[in-house]
Amino acid sequence: MARLNAAVLPLCVALLAFSLAGQSAAGRYYSDQVQDKVRKEVEKAMAYNPSIGPALVRLVFHDCWVNGCDGSVLLDKTPTDGTNTEKKAVNNIGLAGFEVIDTIKQKVGAAASCADILAFAGRDAADILSRGNIFYSIPGGRKDGVVSSAAAADANLPESTFDFGQLQTNFAAPGRNFTVEELVVLSGAHSIGVAHLSSYKDRLGADATPIDSDYQSALAKATPPELLGKGQDPTVPNNPRDASAAFQKDAAYDPAAVGVSPTRGVLDNSYYHNNLINKVLFKSDWVLRTDGFAASKLQEYKDNAAEWNSDFAAAMVKLSSLPAQGKNLEIRKNCRFTNQQYYY
Ligand code: HEM
């Protein structure tokens, strides 16, 4: 064991986690080859780089919210948009996981669209990150779009500074039809992953929307807002549960004391515990407390972890089913480029 390569260790930890969740070391078994290949690659990528899991879950949201689930978020260049694709949108800051999708595409070839690969990869990431508590089946058959615009992504994706009404309108928009309950359910994805200082800088000043003062000073200490003026934009974990012991001390955050399981990186209902004590990062998280119905849902999901797991899975199914909006849909050969240079 002492001579074990450092790169192998995380893999052992991951395998242990799978067996604890009652799954085989190879993970879920799917009856189709494409899904099996996606699963294997996602497990591998997450074992070597834990930040990939949250990135894949977020990618599903950012793909499906803009023109439906059409793999448009994966494009580096298109005939109509040039290189000014969704990846360049301000609201897509920090987006990652593209290399994993590329690797999977190389393995499955023409058998699956990039949009399908992304939906399956996000599903598997949610399963693994939740220790098997969040699992859902989704059909394949999505097609890839040939349009991807940074402006469209910025116009469609919600912003961290939105108030409750803006979030509600954004989720209920035609073609989406997501309820306030689903808004509250899906926001629980902020129990995992990281955010850049520029996404929560509004939470650090004296005029910030309500935020616990210890948590606020811990954030300001870890990522001083002045850094933005020096061209730096560092990150912190979305969930104080995932922060260092030193940060947790500054933030007066003791997971056990607030009813949160202390294991870092798990996709669970800890977001609701944190929100109800004002220890969430974004204004868009906190504002869910300002609506009576949304606030009652925060309480419900805090009190009932199993209900959140199953409602989150159902909302992810709905998200992963938003139909592609564009014309000239295809199955891309390379997830970063459309198949043709021109479309008529
Ligand atoms: C309700 C409106 C939402 C807003 C305003 C919002 C905003 C944000 C922002 C600003 C970040 C940090 C980006 C950065 O600075 O790097 C982020 C991260 C993240 N969001 Fe959301 N989000 C919302 C909903 C969702 C939904 C519906 C999901 C998935 C179902 C999701 C999953 C994530 C994940 C997993 C991360 C961490 C990503 C990583 O670590 O790579 N978010 N979100």
Ligand SMILES: *[C@@H]1O[C@H](CO)[C@@H](O)[C@H](O)[C@H]1NC(C)=O
């Ligand atoms: C919107 O969703 C609700 C359920 O959440 C459903 O009853 C209604 O038919 C849907 N409307 C459209 C236009 O899809």
